[in-house]
Amino acid sequence: MDSPRLAPHPPARGSLKGAADEEIEAASAACCRICLDSGDDLISPCMCKGTQQFVHRSCLDHWRSIREGTAFSHCTTCKAQFHLRVQFLEGDGGCKMKFRLFVARDILLVFLAIQTAVAAIGGVAYWLDKGGHFRNRFADGWVHILSKHPVPFYYCVGVVVFFALVGVFGLILHCSTSPSSNNDFPCFARSSNRRSDSSDDDFVVVVVIVIIFAIVGIVYAFIAATIAVQRIFQRHYHILAKKELTKEYVVEDLRGGYTPPKLDPEHEQRLKKLQLI
Known part of the structure; x- marks a missing residue:
């Protein structure tokens, strides 16, 4: 004879109530x-x-x-x-406007950072030239108009020194990363025994050297600005394009x-x- 089958025991009310309480608690604490x-x-x-x-x-x-x-x-x-649920979207001009605003914002921030650095250099130059001796040296030259007004004069000094520093650091970076570069710089290794008898000649030489480095700095700054603008464009375009894709492919x-x-x-x-x- 077959043994009688036992009916499965129904789950206890306490366990069901406990599971329900846990679900309610998890939902309320979500x-x-x-x-x-x-x-x-x-x-x-x-x-x-x-x-x-x-x-x-x-x-x-x-x-x-x-x-x-x-x-x-x-x-x-x-x-x-x-x-992902595919949702077809119509063309939205707001994305292009956001893209332009974000790019303009980042370019403006870079421009303000450069202007802050130029103003700081100009302020240091003004503080070092308290008596105006450096500014008076340009009173008879073609920049005599700028020398009459300290604000535009020292601002121009800040611009020139800023680009000169960019040129110096650009040359150092280029020479240090170039595979054919040596540890020494032959053009600066030579020392001259000649001393100038006139301080004006030394001043002219220093100004010419600074201007040369400033011209080199303008070239490096143009290259760096081009790369920075491209990076800004790529970054914002990539992020905004993915934001549009999140609207098209809905989770x-x-x-x-x-x-x-x-x-x-x-x-x-x-x-x-x-x-x-």
Whole structure:
């Protein structure tokens, strides 16, 4: 005879109540894992559990736009791929306006930093030339108009010295990084036994040397400015382009029930070309 089958014991009421209390407590204590703030816009897009599974959609989109690599389409904690819903967007002129404003802001900040350095050098020159002896040397030259007014004169001194310093550091950097450069500089290794009898001749020589270094500094500054502007353009274009992509590829809320995602092959190839998946 077959032994009678025993019916499975129903779960105890206490355990069910405890699990329900834990779920309610977890839901009430949910906070964003990025900004650590609560809110109604919390989603659970990946395999993370506990308090790590919740994140604001706005925080996640910002994270996806600024992080490099596969953070656009994958969780950086559990490495699970997001479920991306493709949403077609119409052309938005606001993105171009933001791009121009951000580029103009960064260029303005660089310009203000240079002007601050020039003003500081001019202020030091004015402090060192308290009696105006250096400025009076240009009273009879073609720059006598500037020498009459201390502010434009010392500002021009700051500009020339700034570009001269750029030229000196540019030459040092170029010579130190050049594979054919030596440890010594032959053009400065020679010492002259001739001493000038006139201090004016020495002054003219110093001015000419400073102007030569300033011209070299202008060349290096132009090259550096070109590279800096290109970097600014690339940085902001890259970030804003990824922000637009976060609006086009929207992360779905899985509510803790993660399943392997399926993305259209065309969009998958597009994201692979952009190195975002």
